[in-house]
Amino acid sequence: MRGRVWKFGANVDTDQIIPAEYLVTGDARELAKHVFEKARPGFAEKVRKGDILVADENFGCGSSREHAPRALIGAGISCVVAKSFARIFFRNAINIGLPVVECDVSAEDGDELEIDFEKGVIRNLTTNKSYVFKPLPEFLLNLLNSGGLVEYTKKRLSIYE
Amino acid sequence: MLFPLRQIFLMGAVNLLAMTIAEKILARAAGKDNVEPGEIVEAEVDYVMLNDVTGLPAFEVFEKFGVEPIKEKVVLIQDHYVPNKDVASAEQAKAMRLFARKYGIENYYEVGVSGICHQVMIEDGFAAPGRLIIGADSHTCSYGALGAFSTGVGSTEAASAMALGSLWFRVPETMKLVVDGEPGRYVMGKDIILHIIGDIGVDGALYKSMEFYGKAIEDMSLADRISMANMAIEAGGKAGIFPPDEKVFSYLEGRVKGSYTPVYADENAEYIETLEYNAADIPPTVAKPYLPSNVAPAAELGDVAIDQAYLGSCTNGRIEDLRIAAEIMRDRKVHENVRMIVVPASKKVYEQAIEEGLVKVFLEANAYVSGPTCGACLGGYMGVLAKGERCISSTNRNFVGRMGHKDSEVYLANPAVVAASALKGRITDPRELS
Incomplete structure (x- = not known):
């Protein structure tokens, strides 16, 4: 996976990702119109499909709103790389199929990143530096690869029948 | 041969793993004898709670x-x-x-019956010791005040749990927080948790369960424990759990749904970290914009003028919170430059506040009193801030634009500080008034 970087700092909260006044729909594309509207005005217009978010600690802290990862998916974000994630955001992202990588990466707005999920390596193609990350535990990788929690749940329900 | 430190042997026969409260509840719910931090388990939940914001996306997923x-x-x-x-x-x-x-669905709460979801979950006896409860709202961790393991989840996982009755959990590491000493006048659970978050940071308990012990905790009212458990998430915590005691059991009498089994940590349970605090060292505390960890004593803020004072929310909208605010506001008036908004956390709290004459006190002080809603706390409605406005608030978050315009400010505080500030028109330590 390759993408262009948007760099954020620490403690990016879900109110920044999608302000609460827009929590009147669950639709990813509709939510994407307001993504980072207060924290980084103009983001929604400039973001391109495949772009990657890079952030510092505790990305996605605050509310449990799944609208946050949905808004990022709707905006075309292909992956979020952060030093650490708030736990509900982390769960939500995996459950709905947005890849998240816990890794300390040096990158600036506009850098080009290449992520190899299987090898656990991120390359910043702009600075030509590489970073290693620990892949997700097997259970979570399976969850992500099987299409998220919806598909997992369907599979579980069919076993019961 | 080396065994993990946390593994202890009893009588040389059976080996048992000493566990924290979180570990015990997850082990029980996963049908296992023991679990260890980092392990991923599939556990049976007792309840799945949804509200009107997180509900719709969950229902759409559920229909699949x-x-x-x-x-x-x-x-x-x-x-x-x-x-x-x-x-x-x-x-x-x-x-x-x-x-x-x-x-x-029988457990459906319509307008006129309902209240802020976490208050309803507690008041109506869904929350109880030893239970595993998930809610599609981050402040679901509030029920840890009653000794439950409760935590916030997303809409898709709530939908999955409605179908399966279970969900995956990563067993968290547990932090032990010991708060001893006597808190001073107008120092509440809110001040203690703000102080702790100020100390460890907004990711200080990331992915972890927080367990609370100590004399100040034992002496504390259930309402104050709920304020503290409520804000475990503001330190990144997965849960904030208090060992249940007589205060919890008597509160639950006549209100709890079904039976419950209290769960306590084993003596040798392993904690990733133990932190100690003295309640006597903690003054009425305020969290300045834009993080709950940005704390300072209310008395040391200087002249911080406010436009709005908000008393309510799942953190501090209970009868105990309204009582302390009313005590300060009785026979006084809200400052002419301030709008004060009072929102009881539930219908029951509202009714009791009317019966006790508290609503009259607020109305006579020129505060605005409404029925329960989360509205203003998250900048939805019923108290949204304009550009450049400042609010002292008994809520739990002060992020950029949390209660309105991106250039508005929220200062978090306990109900006594909110009331005193409403009267003075600037952020005020309530001890200044008495």
């Missing part, structure tokens, strides 16, 4: 499964944007209403 929900586990509570703030929120509230009717 083509099954009936496990009805008795589902609790649906209208609270965020009800009474409906606009057409879109009306549609969300309607979606919840229709879902409840379609599947015959």
